[in-house]
Amino acid sequence: xxxxxxxxxxxxxxxxxxxxxxxxxxxxxxxxxxxxxxxxxxxxxxxxxxxxxxxxxxxxxxxxxxxxxxxxxxxxxxxxxxxxxxxxxxxxxxxxxxxxxxxxxxxxxxxxxxxxxxxxxxxxxxxxxxxxxxxxxxxxxxxxxxxxxxxxxxxxxxxxxxxxxxxxx
Numbered sequence: 001x002x003x004x005x006x007x008x009x010x011x012x013x014x015x016x017x018x019x020x021x022x023x024x025x026x027x028x029x030x031x032x033x034x035x036x037x038x039x040x041x042x043x044x045x046x047x048x049x050x051x052x053x054x055x056x057x058x059x060x061x062x063x064x065x066x067x068x069x070x071x072x073x074x075x076x077x078x079x080x081x082x083x084x085x086x087x088x089x090x091x092x093x094x095x096x097x098x099x100x101x102x103x104x105x106x107x108x109x110x111x112x113x114x115x116x117x118x119x120x121x122x123x124x125x126x127x128x129x130x131x132x133x134x135x136x137x138x139x140x141x142x143x144x145x146x147x148x149x150x151x152x153x154x155x156x157x158x159x160x161x162x163x164x165x166x167x168x169x
Contacts, residue, residue, distance in 0.1 A: 026166075035146055053166050055150070056115065057159075064107075064159055065159060067115040069135060072147065074107050077140030080118040082133045086151060088167055091142030095136045126157035135161065145169060 054069030066080060081095065081102030089095040102123055106117040118137075135150045146169055151162040 023166075024091070024157075033075055053163060053168070055148070055163070055166070057161055058155075059122070059159060064120045064125055064157075066118045066137075067133075070113055070115055072102075072116075072137055074105065074137075074147070075107065075141045076157055078116070078138065078147075079104050080135065080137050080142060082128065082135055082154070083154070084129070084131065084133055086132050086133060086134065088149050089136060089146045089167055092138040092140060095146050096144075097139055099136070101125065121155040125154060125159060128154055130155045154160055 007089070022055045054072050056065075056067035058065050068074065081099035081101050083089070083095060083098045084100060085098075089098075101120065103118050103120055106119045107114065110116065131154065133152045133154055135152050137147045139145055139147055148166060148168045152168075153160045153162075
C-alpha cells in the first residue's frame with residue numbers, strides 16, 4: 001500500500017513539474033523532442049563517488065539523484081529508499097517495512113548501456129528528521145533483496161553519503 005501511495009505521489013509530482021510545460025531554468029532538467037522528462041544528473045565534485053561502486057550521486061537544484069551502473073542488473077520494480085538509523089538490511093521486505101522515503105527507477109525505459117536513475121525531491125528529504133540513515137537499493141523480484149546500502153547523514157535537505165562504508169550484497 002505504501003508503494004502504491006508513493007507511486008501516485010511521484011506521478012502527481014511529475015505531472016506538476018513536467019506536465020505544465022514550464023521550463024525550469026537552472027535546475028538541471030532537460031526535455032527531449034517529445035516533451036518527456038529526461039532524467040539527468042550533474043556531477044558535484046564533493047558528493048560524487050568513484051566508479052568502483054557503480055554508484056553516482058549528485059545534489060543540485062531541487063533534486064538529489066543517484067545513478068546506478070547498468071552493469072548492476074535491476075528489475076523494473078527496483079527502488080531506492082531512506083531508512084532511519086545505522087542498521088543495514090539484506091532482505092527487501094524488511095527494508096520496505098522501515099523505509100521513510102523511497103522512489104522507483106526514474107528511467108525504466110532506458111537503453112541497455114544507460115545507468116539507472118533514482119531521484120528524490122529535496123523538499124521530501126528536508127521533511128525527514130535530521131540524523132543517520134541507510135540508503136538502500138532494493139530489487140523487487142520474487143526473492144526481493146537489498147542490492148546495496150550506503151550510510152548517510154541528513155541535515156535539512158543536505159544528504160552526506162559515506163561511500164567508504166558502502167555495502168554491496
